Amino acid sequence: MMTRNTIGNSQPLLEIQDLSFTHVGQSEPTLEAINLNLNAGELVVLAGATGSGKSTLLNCLTGIAPEHTGGKLTGQVICQGEDITGWSVRQRSRFMGIVLQNVETQLFTERVEEEIVFGLENWNFPPQQIQELTQAALVEFDLMSQKDWRIFKLSAGQKQRLLLTCLLTRHPNILVLDEPFAFLDTAGVQLLLELLQQRVKRGQSVLLIEHRLELLRGLPNRTYGLEAGCLNCWDLSELPTPAESLFQTSASTHPGPRQSNARIVLQTHDISFGGYPAFPNFKVVAGDIVLLKGDNGCGKTTLLKLLSGLLKPNTGWLEIEGQDQTNKKVVQIAQTVGFVLQNPNHQLFAESVSAEVMQPGVTTAQAQQLLEQLNLSYCSDKHPHALSQGQKRRLALGAVLARQPTICLLDEIMVGQDATSLELMLKALRTFTEEGGALIFTSHDPKVATMLQPHIIALDE
Amino acid sequence: MTTFKQQQSHSDFLKAINPFLKIGLSLALIALSLFLEQISSMLVLVGGVSVLLFQVKVPWPLLMYSLLALTVFAVVSAWLSGNWSQSLFNTLRLLAILLPAPVLALTTPPTDLIRSLQQARLPSFLTLSLTLIWRFFPLMQQELQRIWEANQLRGIDLKRQPRQWFSGLIVPLVFQMVTYADEVTIGLQTRGYSPTAPRSNSRPIRWGQVDTLFCLMALLWLGLISYVEWGI
Numbered sequence: 278m279m280t281r282n283t284i285g286n287s288q289p290l291l292e293i294q295d296l297s298f299t300h301v302g303q304s305e306p307t308l309e310a311i312n313l314n315l316n317a318g319e320l321v322v323l324a325g326a327t328g329s330g331k332s333t334l335l336n337c338l339t340g341i342a343p344e345h346t347g348g349k350l351t352g353q354v355i356c357q358g359e360d361i362t363g364w365s366v367r368q369r370s371r372f373m374g375i376v377l378q379n380v381e382t383q384l385f386t387e388r389v390e391e392e393i394v395f396g397l398e399n400w401n402f403p404p405q406q407i408q409e410l411t412q413a414a415l416v417e418f419d420l421m422s423q424k425d426w427r428i429f430k431l432s433a434g435q436k437q438r439l440l441l442t443c444l445l446t447r448h449p450n451i452l453v454l455d456e457p458f459a460f461l462d463t464a465g466v467q468l469l470l471e472l473l474q475q476r477v478k479r480g481q482s483v484l485l486i487e488h489r490l491e492l493l494r495g496l497p498n499r500t501y502g503l504e505a506g507c508l509n510c511w512d513l514s515e516l517p518t519p520a521e522s523l524f525q526t527s528a529s530t531h532p533g534p535r536q537s538n539a540r541i542v543l544q545t546h547d548i549s550f551g552g553y554p555a556f557p558n559f560k561v562v563a564g565d566i567v568l569l570k571g572d573n574g575c576g577k578t579t580l581l582k583l584l585s586g587l588l589k590p591n592t593g594w595l596e597i598e599g600q601d602q603t604n605k606k607v608v609q610i611a612q613t614v615g616f617v618l619q620n621p622n623h624q625l626f627a628e629s630v631s632a633e634v635m636q637p638g639v640t641t642a643q644a645q646q647l648l649e650q651l652n653l654s655y656c657s658d659k660h661p662h663a664l665s666q667g668q669k670r671r672l673a674l675g676a677v678l679a680r681q682p683t684i685c686l687l688d689e690i691m692v693g694q695d696a697t698s699l700e701l702m703l704k705a706l707r708t709f710t711e712e713g714g715a716l717i718f719t720s721h722d723p724k725v726a727t728m729l730q731p732h733i734i735a736l737d738e
Numbered sequence: 739m740t741t742f743k744q745q746q747s748h749s750d751f752l753k754a755i756n757p758f759l760k761i762g763l764s765l766a767l768i769a770l771s772l773f774l775e776q777i778s779s780m781l782v783l784v785g786g787v788s789v790l791l792f793q794v795k796v797p798w799p800l801l802m803y804s805l806l807a808l809t810v811f812a813v814v815s816a817w818l819s820g821n822w823s824q825s826l827f828n829t830l831r832l833l834a835i836l837l838p839a840p841v842l843a844l845t846t847p848p849t850d851l852i853r854s855l856q857q858a859r860l861p862s863f864l865t866l867s868l869t870l871i872w873r874f875f876p877l878m879q880q881e882l883q884r885i886w887e888a889n890q891l892r893g894i895d896l897k898r899q900p901r902q903w904f905s906g907l908i909v910p911l912v913f914q915m916v917t918y919a920d921e922v923t924i925g926l927q928t929r930g931y932s933p934t935a936p937r938s939n940s941r942p943i944r945w946g947q948v949d950t951l952f953c954l955m956a957l958l959w960l961g962l963i964s965y966v967e968w969g970i
Contacts, residue, residue, distance in 0.1 A: 339928070341924055345920060345923070345924055365927065366924060366927035366928060367927040367928075367930060367931070367932050367935075370927060370928050370929070370930050371930070375928040377921075377924070377925070377928065379921060382918065382921035382922050382924070382925040383925040383928055383929060384925075385848055385849070385925070385926070385929065385931075386847060386848060386849045387847040387848075387849070391847070391849050394849075394940055394941070395849055395929065396929050396930055397938075397940075398937055398938050398939060398940055399929055399930035399931045399932070399935075399937055400930045401935070401936045401937055401938045402938055402940075403938060404938055404939070404940035404941075407938065407940040408940065429876075429880070443929070585891060586890075587887050587890070587891070606890075606895070607887070607890035607891065608890050608893050608894070608895045611890060611891050611892065611893040612893060615891070616891045618884075618888060618891075620884070622910070622913070622914060622917070623881070623884045623885050623887075623888040623910065623914075624888045624891070624892075625910070626888075626889075626892075626905050626906050626909070626910060627905070628905075636892075662913050676892075680892075680893075
């Protein structure tokens with residue numbers, strides 16, 4: 278069902294009229310006759326399966342497509358009565374605060390305060406006003422103590438929060454956010470939700486692309502789902518809760534309590550690193566599922582790097598299968614420990630999806646089974662870098678699981694997965710632990726914890 | 739919230755120097771290296787640049803491989819020419835030409851570069867190009883390290899498996915760089931940057947005591963090189 282919504286009599290802040298978009302080299306449109314209005318003081322959510330065209334719609338709206346992506350766009354984008362279809366990204370950014378999925382490419386300076394100043398200087402604000410707005414933003418977003426922090430050392434969630442601060446300092450009429458909750462901790466999610474509600478009350482409009490719809494219950498004025506290139510109106514209250522949908526398939530497979538004679542595969546002894554407080558000691562046994570929990574910046578990724586050998590602890594030591602790892606190299610530890618990184622682009626080396634999984638010692642049947650498990654067999658001949666971000670994460674996981682490690686470490690790899698893809702990923706992980714593998718992961722998504730029922734190690738207590 | 743305690747960088751001294759001063763010194767060093775004919779003066783030049791380079795945190799693997807590549811270059815050129823001292827001199831000259839750029843790039847924050855270019859009223863297309871290139875150097879270093887680590891995690895030790903360099907290092911690095919080129923351009927626009935639009939400068943770069951000190955040290959250094967080469 279296509280929709281045309283006009284709430285109230287006032288002129289919408291943003292109107293999308295009969296917008297269609299066809300990617301380069303494709304004959305069928307990715308988006309077809311999309312109509313959508315965004316009124317002042319509205320929060321509108323856009324959902325849909327991975328690859329359904331949400332980001333394409335955002336690209337069309339923000340001017341990234343077709344200017345930077347190529348392709349054919351028809352229809353109109355109207356902002357406050359003015360046709361902006363031919364405008365550049367920069368021209369549209371005057372009215373829109375745009376947060377893309379990879380915030381690293383939207384941050385340009387070295388330190389937190391400089392980043393806020395950078396954006397204001399770009400819009401030619403007078404120097405005196407820049408100082409006032411920067412100080413106000415630092416206070417409002419509770420960043421005063423972090424103003425001299427170096428940006429490249431911030432966690433993904435902290436970077437996302439900083440970018441939002443930079444954009445909101447200018448009070449744009451419209452906010453367009455692509456999965457802004459992806460890397461945020463519980464407190465960060467709460468803070469952002471409150472912030473968005475405040476902005477909506479002030480008359481700003483928010484268009485949000487998000488998979489984690491359970492976070493948004495009761496908040497959006499309207500929710501749309503993109504299916505087969507068309508926009509359908511969704512009722513959030515009618516969607517099943519994550520627990521319902523996931524328990525249907527997995528309630529009977531929750532891991533029970535640890536057996537007293539279970540084989541210990543990993544044990545830490547007073548590990549500390551850099552400026553972080555000492556990490557808690559813990560043991561992991563075969564078949565365990567462990568969630569490292571903590572706020573943004575508490576050292577979850579650092580601990581995973583210590584466990585994989587990429588970092589060496591300043592104090593303490595690590596035992597894997599009863600052996601001290603202090604003098605072992607990463608490549609030696611990698612024989613028993615697999616690590617899927619936050620950004621899958623660094624971990625994909627082969628010329629095709631199937632070749633990525635077909636590593637030494639992996640049979641064709643095993644590789645095919647793994648690709649089917651992760652719903653990647655239909656694109657097995659594609660180049661890994663031609664996949665979507667969500668598909669790349671599943672493939673990076675497949676490439677690690679194919680090597681059958683004793684311990685698998687995952688750093689926030691569940692982001693950007695729709696419900697179906699997430700379920701496939703979690704099922705593959707469940708199979709891995711049922712076969713005796715140990716899983717240690719980080720995730721801010723409560724769905725994942727609901728499904729996997731992990732032992733939790735809190736890093737910020 | 740328990741968070742990482744951020745530490746100060748070791749290269750803060752170089753970061754505080756006026757970017758124009760650093761650009762000027764780099765150009766002077768490169769030009770000088772083309773005129774020098776004695777190995778001793780070239781050693782003074784390269785030694786000084788190396789001291790500056792050590793202010794910057796360069797990953798050990800990268801440093802070791804660069805040294806290895808230079809040694810191979812020196813040995814091959816000596817073998818081909820049959821003249822060891824000339825080949826050593828050529829290697830030092832190559833270093834003198836190649837080293838100033840990374841020192842400059844890794845110690846100049848992008849915002850400082852934009853500010854100094856703005857003040858110099860350089861053409862806008864040049865400002866944008868240099869800004870993007872400047873953003874690329876640290877990104878490239880970061881990406882290289884991440885890809886290197888990803889290889890190790892897969893059990894591939896690139897130090898011992900140079901045959902894996904193409905598929906394991908060069909292909910993902912080139913892919914990342916091409917992707918970043920596009921994404922950074924878009925990112926700059928979403929933050930309101932335009933090379934043609936007027937831009938305010940809330941913190942103009944001014945000449946400071948640290949610049950005077952650096953200037954004096956640079957003049958002394960250049961003087962020493964000239965003295966060793968020409969006796970003046």
